[in-house]
Amino acid sequence: MDRLDHLENQSIGIIREAYASVRNLGMLWSVGKDSTVLLRLAQKAFFGHVPIPLIHIDTSFKIPEMIKFRDQLVKKWKLQLMVGKNEDALEAARTFPDGNEDRLVCCRALKTVPLRGIVEGSYPRLVFNHERGAFDRQETGEPFGGLLLGIRADEEGTRSKERIFSPRSPDNNWAVTDQPPELWGYYNTIFPAGAHVRVHPLLDWTELDVWQYIRREKIPVVKLYFNQGNGTRYRSLGCGPCTAPIRSKAKNVAEIIAELQHGALMRVPERAGRAQDREDGGTLERLRKDGYM
Secondary structure, eight states, X not given: OOHHHHHHHHHHHXXXXXXXXXXXXXEEOOSSHHHHHHHHHHHHHTTTOOXXXXXXXXXXXXXXXXXXXXXXXXXXXXXXXXXXXXXXXXXXXXXXXXXXXXXXXXXXXXXXXXXXXXXXXXXXXXXXXTXXXXXXXXXXXXXOSEEEOOOOTTTOGGGGGOOSEEEEOTTOOOOTTSOOOOOTTOOOOOOOTTXXXXXXXXXXXXXXXXXXHHHHHTOOOOGGGSOOSSSEEOSSOOBGGGBOOEEOOOOSHHHHHHHHHHSGGGGSOTTTTBXXXXXXXXXXXXXXXXXXX
């Protein structure tokens, strides 16, 4: 068994274990490469059907190609999608792009607040209706006992502190210094009363693993990851005002893999194009402790 087979089997096992252990399990889908690989693994785990609703947090500042890709894949793969958006903060222009907040406050308002509200079942969401080919608005919904996320330990320092099954308090806060042990591949699926659980099936994957799996499985990804002829591409996707492309000639998956294995990207952090990471002084850890994705 090669490395990709091993990682695939491990992740599928984690997804099935989570589905069996967590009441009303959801999946966060950022539309990036990692969460789209997680989506394909969920398809394999359930023989082509994804019985887990997807949650996308739309800040209204995502790069337009991301939203177009999201809607196309939802229709093609018949996915259950709900979208959360902090409409109050957007209408009041309480955002960094509007010049009224710093990035930490903006991320909390546009990402953490709607995510926590949807998890708790108390927040409005748009749910895609396949019969109408459009979104229906729901004011509230059933709370989610846990979420699948496509984070990787090698991507960013805070993520390396996670467990695969990571319980949060009932209000979604993360006690980073008080997590259950996971020894010899055994996961603790007995959670405290009222806990919310984050599950990370890709935690042991690397960026190179993800791209090699995308190539092997022919998984569609947003074209922003590829050089469109201007000598740049995105390595990590987020909100447009806070995400910059990198210098790269890679026009396809094989060329990205070559850059990661033999090129300059071997020495450059994956999230170097994300402004909140460049300015980070514990920002991401504070956000994640508060319920951020």
